[in-house]
Every structure is written in C-alpha cells, then in structure tokens.
Amino acid sequence: MVNSRFSVAIHILSLIATTSDKSQLTSEYIAGSVNTNPVVVRRMIGVLKKAGLLTSQSGIAGYDLLVEPKDLTLLAIYHAIDGPEQLFAIHDEPNPACTVGRKIQRTLEGVYTSVWHAMEEQLHAQTLQDVLDQLR
Amino acid sequence: MVNSRFSVAIHILSLIATTSDKSQLTSEYIAGSVNTNPVVVRRMIGVLKKAGLLTSQSGIAGYDLLVEPKDLTLLAIYHAIDGPEQLFAIHDEPNPACTVGRKIQRTLEGVYTSVWHAMEEQLHAQTLQDVLDQLR
DNA sequence: CCTGTTGTAACCATTATAGTTACAGGTATA
DNA sequence: TATACCTGTAACTATAATGGTTACAACAGG
Secondary structure (H helix, E strand, O other): OEOOHHHHHHHHHHHHHHOOOHHHOOHHHHHHHHOOOHHHHHHHHHHHHHOOOEEEEOOEEEEEEOOOHHHOEHHHHHHHOOOOOOOEOOOOOOOOOOHHHHHHHHHHHHHHHHHHHHHHHHHHOOEHHHHHHHHO | OEOOHHHHHHHHHHHHHHOOOHHHOOHHHHHHHHOOOHHHHHHHHHHHHHOOOEEEEOOEEEEEEOOOHHHOEHHHHHHHOOOOOOOEOOOOOOOOOOHHHHHHHHHHHHHHHHHHHHHHHHHHOOEHHHHHHHHO
C-alpha cells in the first residue's frame, strides 16, 4: 500500500475549495480536520504550491486554489505530489545468465505499465469537483 | 510503491513453468535467478502453495504448477500473495466535526475502488503464459 | 513590540521489507 | 544406517519509508 499523501492532498484541497472564511484556514485548522500535525500540512501545501495548484503568503492565514476544482483532475493532483508511477517494485539484478532472469525486468515493466495506464485513466476521469460533490 | 513480492512470485512461477529438469529446481537455484535468499524463495513458495498454485514435497527438489500457465491470470497470482486491494492509504480519523473530514474517507474509498477495479481488469487480462511468451 | 502565521530543517518513533541464521524433519543413496 | 541434500519455518536483524514532532527564522498586522 502506498502512503497516505494522496489522500491528505485531496483532503487539503477540498478544504481550501470549500472554506469561505480564509482567516480560518490556517495549517493548524487544516491539521485538525485531517487529524495530523500542522507541519505535515504545511509540508504538503509546499509541494502543492510548487506544483502550481495553489498560492499562499508567508505569515498570512489562508490559501487560494489556482485551478478551478472542475479543471483539477485527481491525476494532476497525483502528479503534483509526485506519486510513484510504478505501483509494484521489481526485484534488483535478477541473474542475467538465466533465461527468465535475463528478461523478467523488461517483461514486468511492460505488464506494470499497462496496469498503470489503466489507473491513470481512472484518475484522469475524476476531478476535485467530483470529490466536492460527494462530500455534500 | 508496493513491495516486490508480486514480481518475485511471477519470477518464481515462470521458472517453475519453464524448467524441465526438476532436480535442478531447488530454492537455492531459484534464489540465484531472482537474486535473493533461498529462504525468501521458500517463504514465497509456501504462500503460493497454500493458495493452491503449486505443490512441493519436503526434502525433494522440484516444484509443480497446479494450474496451466494459460489459465493462471496475474490477478490470481496477486490474490494468492494477498496483495493489497487498496492502493492508496487513507489517513486515520479525520475530524467528524468538519464537513470535509466527516465524509472524506467514504469518498476516497469510492475513488480508490474505481481505480482498483481498473487495475484488476488489467491483471485479469494477462496470464502467466503471456509472461512466458515475452520471456522468449 | 507582540501575536499569530508560514516555511523549513532536523530529528525521532514506528513500521514494513527483505535478508539472514538456525534448525527440525523429510528423502535418497551409497 | 550414515551421509548429503533438500524443504519448511521460526526468529532475529539491518535498512528504509513514513509520518509525527520540535525548533526556529521570517513575515504580517494591530
């Protein structure tokens, strides 16, 4: 199982998208909703900021989305947090002297790539707005 | 990224399917091809055996597949090794007092389930025989 | 100035992973 | 039977990832 950063990122973006009172929207408040530490939130927000999904100003509470929720696909969020594109690890240095060992890595890469593409399609088909609609 | 057990399992099954000289097929030989420790191999084989994919006999070298490679889907292998069905972790106990926190878990579960189903389809569409064909 | 905030670096506890040692017990053969 | 080789499994360990935490510099606004 992959880490929970993707879930946390979606949670944070949902909060930013739905909270009207910006002065309320501090990293501490967000951390209270996510149930984690404010630093974890600020760290994640830093990543999302670098990816161009939102802005913030040092010293001032509040964050602003730079992309409309309906235009922000979950895949874009996934890329923003630099989630792994390979879901399954492939063991290192199988024996090249063996027929199987020699080609297994390339073969598995092919398999996993097709799996990954299927995932990508799903993530591309859903937007933050879809998530917000389901939170109602 | 998930662990490499799935890759190792496919590697092991490929070796068993393609090695004609059974007396050669020891856990040490397999470990040499996978590039790991014989105990890691035996441990994995124990799991595959419990799942009914192969047989072995204590004390005797060699393993036998119980399912034809063309009938063994990668999804079946994945289930055999009890791979996670949830790819992304969801953070624990978001704040129920918050609109987002209250519903985020269920919403994410829905999203991740659709993603997982897409993956399942891909894994179901490929068999061990397909892998063997690519190893040629 | 004082309070509250963001942005980061640094450190730590917990857990997962896979590698390793050790050994009990089965099998085959000289 | 003695020997050699194998499987099966428990137990331990080193390494790395994850996420929580402390600490503090820098900024904003009353």
